[in-house]
Amino acid sequence: MTKITFITQDNESIIVEGNSGNVMELAVQNKIKGIEGNCGGVCSCATCHVHVQPEDWDRVGAPSTLESDMLEFDDHVSEYSRLCCQINVDDTIDGIVLKVAN
Amino acid sequence: MTEAASNKTCIVIGASHAGVNFAFALRRNGWAGEILVYDSDPELPYHRPPLSKGYLSAQDNSQLDLLFPKENYESENITLNLGKKVIAIDKLLKTIELSGGSKQGYDTLVLASGARPIVPKIDGLQGAKNVFSLRTFGHTVGIQRALLASVNKRVVIIGGGYIGLETAASLKKAGANVVVLEREKRVLERVTAPEMSVFFKDLHHANGVDLLTSKNVISIENSSGVSTVICDDKTSYEADVIVVGVGIEVNTELAAQAGLELENGIKVSTSAKTNDAHIYAIGDCTFHYNQHYKRYIRLESVQNAVDQAKVAAAAICGNEVNYDVIPWFWSDQYDVKLQMVGLSQGYNNVIKRIELGNEKCQSVWYFRDDDLLAVDAVNNGKAYVLGTRFIKGKQILDKSKLKDVSIPIKPTSFLLD
Ligand SMILES: Cc1cc2nc3c(=O)[nH]c(=O)nc-3n(C[C@H](O)[C@H](O)[C@H](O)COP(=O)(O)OP(=O)(O)OC[C@H]3O[C@@H](n4cnc5c(N)ncnc54)[C@H](O)[C@@H]3O)c2cc1C
Numbered sequence: 102m103t104k105i106t107f108i109t110q111d112n113e114s115i116i117v118e119g120n121s122g123n124v125m126e127l128a129v130q131n132k133i134k135g136i137e138g139n140c141g142g143v144c145s146c147a148t149c150h151v152h153v154q155p156e157d158w159d160r161v162g163a164p165s166t167l168e169s170d171m172l173e174f175d176d177h178v179s180e181y182s183r184l185c186c187q188i189n190v191d192d193t194i195d196g197i198v199l200k201v202a203n
Numbered sequence: 204m205t206e207a208a209s210n211k212t213c214i215v216i217g218a219s220h221a222g223v224n225f226a227f228a229l230r231r232n233g234w235a236g237e238i239l240v241y242d243s244d245p246e247l248p249y250h251r252p253p254l255s256k257g258y259l260s261a262q263d264n265s266q267l268d269l270l271f272p273k274e275n276y277e278s279e280n281i282t283l284n285l286g287k288k289v290i291a292i293d294k295l296l297k298t299i300e301l302s303g304g305s306k307q308g309y310d311t312l313v314l315a316s317g318a319r320p321i322v323p324k325i326d327g328l329q330g331a332k333n334v335f336s337l338r339t340f341g342h343t344v345g346i347q348r349a350l351l352a353s354v355n356k357r358v359v360i361i362g363g364g365y366i367g368l369e370t371a372a373s374l375k376k377a378g379a380n381v382v383v384l385e386r387e388k389r390v391l392e393r394v395t396a397p398e399m400s401v402f403f404k405d406l407h408h409a410n411g412v413d414l415l416t417s418k419n420v421i422s423i424e425n426s427s428g429v430s431t432v433i434c435d436d437k438t439s440y441e442a443d444v445i446v447v448g449v450g451i452e453v454n455t456e457l458a459a460q461a462g463l464e465l466e467n468g469i470k471v472s473t474s475a476k477t478n479d480a481h482i483y484a485i486g487d488c489t490f491h492y493n494q495h496y497k498r499y500i501r502l503e504s505v506q507n508a509v510d511q512a513k514v515a516a517a518a519i520c521g522n523e524v525n526y527d528v529i530p531w532f533w534s535d536q537y538d539v540k541l542q543m544v545g546l547s548q549g550y551n552n553v554i555k556r557i558e559l560g561n562e563k564c565q566s567v568w569y570f571r572d573d574d575l576l577a578v579d580a581v582n583n584g585k586a587y588v589l590g591t592r593f594i595k596g597k598q599i600l601d602k603s604k605l606k607d608v609s610i611p612i613k614p615t616s617f618l619l620d
């Protein structure tokens with residue numbers, strides 16, 4: 102099981118567990134406020150925007166061109182922004198902390 | 204607060220993007236009573252967009268893209284009544300009637316009944332085997348089975364709108380031979396500028412799909428399992444599978460029978476209320492006012508379904524919010540992502556950009572005089588995001604700069620000096 106901690110805009114910290122699918126799906130299942138996943142996870146809506154903790158960045162990895170284009174001019178962008186529907190849930194990200202951007 | 208009363212019942216007709224998102228939003232807004240959601244579709248509510256995209260080309264379709272897992276309905280105490288069709292509303296008694304005759308009372312009713320595919324009047328269409336629309340999971344499964352069972356895998360798609368084109372791309376990927384027949388002079392005529400139509404026509408040709416325009420289908424002849432699709436210019440196309448994607452019509456029968464105000468859909472206020480104080484309507488079935496474009500519109504999009512759902516939920520719980528958004532939409536075909544924002548209707552000039560060194564990265568900017576109305580972005584998230592910002596902010600742009608592709612797309616690139 103991969104553990105992920107979400108920190109919402111209200112500063113609520115929620116630890117969730119999963120072993121398949123993508124991080125957006127896991128967030129929706131666990132009703133994480135601010136993650137909607139309106140496009141179903143195809144990098145079209147940016148309703149799944151998170152900020153990765155700097156120390157976790159290398160494990161999570163950089164976004165694709167399509168994804169970074171969506172993020173670059175987003176009002177809430179940071180240098181550690183990702184659209185979490187584009188992050189797979191697997192061992193490599195066990196223990197990461199994601200701050201919900203919206 | 205009345206909405207906190209736990210003895211109230213909210214009934215939702217339709218368990219898709221609008222109805223389901225509404226049900227969860229209603230709980231979030233503090234509704235303590237019952238939430239009963241009805242849908243004639245037996246499947247646990249799912250995302251529709253993948254039906255014509257990834258889902259149709261995938262080999263293994265055991266996993267539906269669910270809107271929410273089953274447990275979430277249970278934990279939020281949302282009762283899903285699937286495979287149940289609502290056949291009447293009695294707005295005086297405040298009850299609905301199910302096929303089979305049972306009745307259920309409501310305090311608040313929400314119509315999220317969406318739309319259904321139009322069945323065009325084409326001779327022989329009714330009797331033809333292997334003719335499918337594409338709106339539900341059942342349709343997708345039907346198309347896949349028919350394709351699997353056919354040897355020649357010849358697919359004819361009637362209609363070159365988004366669903367027709369996505370279906371063409373997906374079935375091509377799944378190994379079919381695909382012909383698209385569009386009645387108008389160009390594909391996507393209803394929704395994009397000619398520049399975009401040309402782009403998509405070329406894209407499909409490059410991928411080996413026969414995309415034909417000015418093809419008005421008048422009849423289908425069937426013999427021994429193979430259909431022949433005949434156009435009014437006397438051309439004909441053989442098909443093992445036919446997919447019809449010529450648009451949708453709104454499910455308004457219940458609303459009409461209940462005497463709700465109709466006009467190109469169920470007419471609602473900016474808080475999603477119908478002309479009956481206890482009945483709301485959301486999603487594809489509504490005809491609603493857009494504050495930015497200052498007119499009544501009907502949309503067919505996930506964005507509208509989800510956003511209107513939130514507005515209705517808040518309004519029902521006494522937190523008035525106004526529906527005020529810029530519509531957006533996307534379409535995925537092959538390796539191309541099209542993202543659209545705004546409403547281009549009424550434009551009188553466009554600017555097209557092809558980014559330097561990347562001809563698959565394009566955008567079309569629609570203006571009425573100097574007002575930016577809409578942007579279509581192809582593999583171009585930057586144009587999409589900034590287009591959204593400019594439209595929302597009613598930003599006047601320097602068109603000569605926008606035209607100049609040596610100036611990259613940046614927040615301040617196209618502002619007037
Ligand atoms: C193949 C396909 C691809 C699409 N791609 C995109 C896309 O890429 N991007 C995008 O934004 N949008 C896309 N759309 C459009 C999007 O899916 C719709 O806008 C959205 O589903 C609208 O949601 P809705 O809940 O308002 O209506 P619907 O999804 O139409 O749902 C209405 C529901 O009500 C039920 N219902 C109706 N009447 C009754 C009754 N009397 N009793 C019980 N149940 C009833 C129906 O069974 C249905 O499940 C696509 C649609 C299709 C079909």
Ligand code: FES
Pocket residue numbers: 125137138139140141142143144145146147148149184185186187
């Ligand atoms: S869910 Fe839409 S971009 Fe991630």
